[in-house]
Amino acid sequence: ARGARIFSGIKPTGHLTLGNYLGAMRRWVVTDQHRAESLFCVVDLHALTVEHDPARVRRLSRQTAGLLLAAGLDPAVCTVFAQSHVDEHTRLMFLLECVAADGEMRRMIQYKEKSVRARDSGQSVRLSLLTYPALMAADILVYGATEVPVGEDQRQHVELTRDLAVRFNQRYGHTFVVPKATVPEVAARVMDLQDPSVKMGKSHAATSGIVYLLDEPAVVAKKVRRAVTDSEPGVSYDREERPGVANLLEILSSCTGEEPAVLAERYDGIGSLKADTADAVVELLRPLQARHAEISADPSYVDGVLREGAERARALGRPTVDAAYEAIGL
Numbered sequence: 001a002r003g004a005r006i007f008s009g010i011k012p013t014g015h016l017t018l019g020n021y022l023g024a025m026r027r028w029v030v031t032d033q034h035r036a037e038s039l040f041c042v043v044d045l046h047a048l049t050v051e052h053d054p055a056r057v058r059r060l061s062r063q064t065a066g067l068l069l070a071a072g073l074d075p076a077v078c079t080v081f082a083q084s085h086v087d088e089h090t091r092l093m094f095l096l097e098c099v100a101a102d103g104e105m106r107r108m109i110q111y112k113e114k115s116v117r118a119r120d121s122g123q124s125v126r127l128s129l130l131t132y133p134a135l136m137a138a139d140i141l142v143y144g145a146t147e148v149p150v151g152e153d154q155r156q157h158v159e160l161t162r163d164l165a166v167r168f169n170q171r172y173g174h175t176f177v178v179p180k181a182t183v184p185e186v187a188a189r190v191m192d193l194q195d196p197s198v199k200m201g202k203s204h205a206a207t208s209g210i211v212y213l214l215d216e217p218a219v220v221a222k223k224v225r226r227a228v229t230d231s232e233p234g235v236s237y238d239r240e241e242r243p244g245v246a247n248l249l250e251i252l253s254s255c256t257g258e259e260p261a262v263l264a265e266r267y268d269g270i271g272s273l274k275a276d277t278a279d280a281v282v283e284l285l286r287p288l289q290a291r292h293a294e295i296s297a298d299p300s301y302v303d304g305v306l307r308e309g310a311e312r313a314r315a316l317g318r319p320t321v322d323a324a325y326e327a328i329g330l
């Protein structure tokens with residue numbers, strides 16, 4: 001059997017956050033790209049499932065790709081590309097919509113949350129928001145990915161992808177590799193620093209609770225030092241009872257590699273935990289920011305990487321999609 005193959009994606013719906021980095025991107029850079037054939041995709045079609053501004057999506061797509069490279073994805077060892085450049089994704093999506101049931105799409109937490117948000121702000125819910133998981137399943141299955149490194153919030157979509165792959169294989173003959181999600185042990189769900197009941201999301205309105213990867217060091221430090229915690233004395237690790245403190249401990253843990261509970265014992269007060277976490281995040285982002293400045297100096301570099309990436313991705317994906325069309329009776 002073939003070895004591991006890795007696929008993951010990121011939506012160009014806002015400026016990338018510390019949540020995206022610790023929950024997903026850092027593993028892509030540090031381990032994934034070196035241990036398996038891997039593909040990392042700016043999933044731009046997914047940015048169209050909610051109200052969007054065309055110029056902003058275009059700008060953010062390129063910026064997101066630039067940040068993936070700045071974070072350390074190396075186009076010499078992995079494939080970095082944009083979803084809309086490779087038609088295989090939407091070709092396969094339709095077949096997956098034909099094995100999926102509408103009920104299982106409606107059950108997705110993200111659909112429920114985002115459709116409520118759209119309706120609350122007086123907008124209609126785009127049909128593509130409902131069918132989004134079929135496109136995401138196609139993104140993964142096109143490449144025969146065995147692993148999908150994502151944050152906790154994407155686990156349910158990867159489970160649905162598995163169900164669709166198994167169902168297709170049972171009905172029409174073995175066509176797809178059945179992938180599994182890999183979720184980090186800490187910082188799988190980085191929470192907003194001002195409201196630790198919601199995740200730090202790039203698609204949310206900007207607040208001082210969201211650390212962006214390109215925030216100036218002084219801004220990063222200020223956001224972390226002003227994180228909302230609680231009035232209990234001391235530091236302890238308890239995600240349920242002390243979500244604000246637990247979030248800081250997980251962020252620090254993710255930076256230093258020490259267990260959150262071990263770190264908790266080291267601190268007497270929240271102040272020094274915040275100070276150390278602020279320093280750790282600033283240092284974590286420093287090399288990425290420096291490389292981003294270099295990459296931004298040459299916009300054609302990112303375009304070239306995306307062009308070559310799309311060619312590689314197409315070549316990898318086409319045989320599987322052709323086989324799926326054949327299997328389903330076309």
Ligand code: ADP
Pocket residue numbers: 009010011012013017019020021022023024025149150151152153154187188189190191199200201202203
């Ligand atoms: P967002 O939800 O910020 O718009 P995406 O849906 O584009 O981000 O997700 C890109 C990757 O980042 C996914 O693997 C997702 O699980 C991960 N991710 C997003 N937000 C967080 C977070 N707050 N904590 C951990 N991982 C996250």
